[in-house]
Amino acid sequence: MNALLQRLQIDLPLFQGPMTGSDTPQLAAAVSQAGGLGFLGCGMRSPQAMREVAAAVRAATAKPFGMNLFVLEQPTPDAATVQAAIDRLAPLYADLGLPPPEAPARWCEDFHAQFEALLEARPAVASFTFGILTAAQVARLQAVGSTVIGTATTLAEAQAWAAVGADAVCASGMEAGGHRGTFLTPTQPGATGAAPSLADFAASMVGTLPLVAQCAQALSIPVIAAGGIMDGRGIAGALALGAQAVQMGTAFLNCSESAIGPAYREALAHAQATDTRTTRIFSGRPARGIVNRMMQALQADESTVPPYPVQNALTGALRRAAAQAGQADCLSLWAGQGVAQVRPMPAAQLVALLAQEWQQATAPRSTSTIGHQ
Ligand SMILES: Cc1cc2nc3c(=O)[nH]c(=O)nc-3n(C[C@H](O)[C@H](O)[C@H](O)COP(=O)(O)O)c2cc1C
Structure with a gap:
């Protein structure tokens, strides 16, 4: 039990990553019910669809779950x-x-309408990618009881989230499936508000190992490790680096409850x-x-x-x-x-297997075995 798990009231340091287009309320509910944290990727869901999927998770489990948005303006x-x-x-x-x-007629959902729907849904966790919130937006979510998590692909992005008052940071390494969450411009220092260029995206391809280790050392808020974690040994490794939980996407994609x-x-x-x-x-x-x-x-x-x-x-x-x-x-x-x-199976079974593997990976090993080699 670390500070993040205590705050979220979950048993396992394990999030099913939000997966726009592939997650379902059934997947999120199964993971939460099994002791992890299920997520709904709502980046492309309308405010009405957000209400419906949040209600569907709540109908299936009383456990906490998360909802995730893309921070995006209409281009x-x-x-x-x-x-x-x-x-x-x-x-x-x-x-x-x-x-x-x-x-x-429009290129994406209206972020501000989605944000209001998120406040109304009051998920235990509200997480974000592709951009950053203002301190006032973070405070509004915290006021309705949501824990705010920002996605970072570099240490500077993690520090930016900490500076606006986020409760935790999801450090997403370059191994991760799906979109890069990059929003800062490491190759253009001082270019405030500029969209990341291709060179910025390339510079922000930091692997999970160095990103998590750096963030855990530099930040005073909890770090969640994402990218390339597929089994219990991966969970143990991320926690050894200082993460308080892991976020796994690819591992859950082929679960029976996913939409693919x-x-x-x-x-x-x-x-x-x-x-x-x-x-x-x-x-x-x-x-x-x-x-x-x-x-x-x-x-x-x-x-x-x-x-x-x-x-x-x-x-x-x-x-x-x-x-x-x-x-x-x-x-x-x-x-x-x-x-x-990837191991295809129902999500509850996968969570139980991951928990068992994680325990095995962290159990003290007999020194006599090493001594006799
Ligand atoms: C199909 C797919 C869709 C994803 N959609 C989102 C999303 O909507 N929002 C988000 O923050 N992350 C998204 N991600 C990232 C995952 O939540 C998670 O952080 C990532 O998959 C972790 O790396 P892994 O795939 O190596 O486990 C997506 C990943 C995948 C594979």
């Missing part, structure tokens, strides 16, 4: 940029028998650690996933696709159609470098 891309992005994607849409995508379809499950079952890359081509923000045809076909456009959420919105219909057709070729197969260790 205003120029028409030429949007048209160029549409033209690049048109052949892939045509391959699936679809017309080219159209610019949507058969093509994605099949890809996860066969992927090796060497099969993942980070790419901007699906969404406009670097994210780690399993290499497939779409990633390879658009690789040359890596530096020119419009930033998140524009590219994300323009590829959305294609990815949905590919999922429906059972074609992994045009899906964003988000997964971390630990993908070869």
Whole structure:
């Protein structure tokens, strides 16, 4: 029992990471009920959908759970940029028998409306990625009883979250599946408020080991380790570095309760650690996933696709159609470098197994065995 677990009233130092598009209330409830902390990725959920999924978790368990948002403003891309992005994607849409995508009425959910829905839902944990809150926003969440966690990909980002009053930081190493949460600009010191460039994203690809160790040493608030943690030994390792909990995404992706379809499950079952890359081509923000045809076909456009959420919105219909057709070729197969260790099973069983492995990994070893070698 450390300070974070005591505060959250959970038994295990283990979060199921929020996974936009892949998590479900059933997954989150199963993890929370088993003693960990289940999460709902709400970055692309409407305020109404947020209310519904929070209610669904509460109907299934009285245990605490978390909700996560993308800190994002509505972009205003120029028409030429949007048209160029549409033209690049048109052949892939045509391959699936679809017309080219159209610019949507809005590019992403309204963050401020989502934030109000979050305050109303009062989850035990409210976590954020892609940006940072103001101190006033952090205080509003704390006033309704939510513990606030910010995602950091560098020590400077972790310190920025501590400075606005966050209760804990999720230190997300470069091994992690899904999007990089990077929001600061290490290659442009002093450029306040500037969006991270490709060079900034590259500089912020810090591995879980050094990131967690640095954050745990420098911060006085708890650190949660994310990225590449797949089993009980990984949990023990992260805690030995000073983390108070771990956040695991890829490990839970192939659980029975996750929302992913058969093509994605099949890809996860066969992927090796060497099969993942980070790419901007699906969404406009670097994210780690399993290499497939779409990633390879658009690789040359890596530096020119419009930033998140524009590219994300323009590829959305294609990815949905590919999922429906059972074609992994045009899906964003988000997964971390630990993908070869994914174990498909119900979430409660996985949490129990992780707890058992973690205990084994931390149990004192007999010195006589070492002495006789
Ligand atoms: C499919 C998928 C979707 C994700 N969506 C989100 C998200 O919406 N918000 C977020 O903060 N992190 C998101 N993540 C990151 C996870 O919450 C977690 O931090 C990460 O997966 C940990 O690394 P691992 O995949 O190596 O376990 C996502 C990860 C995956 C694999």
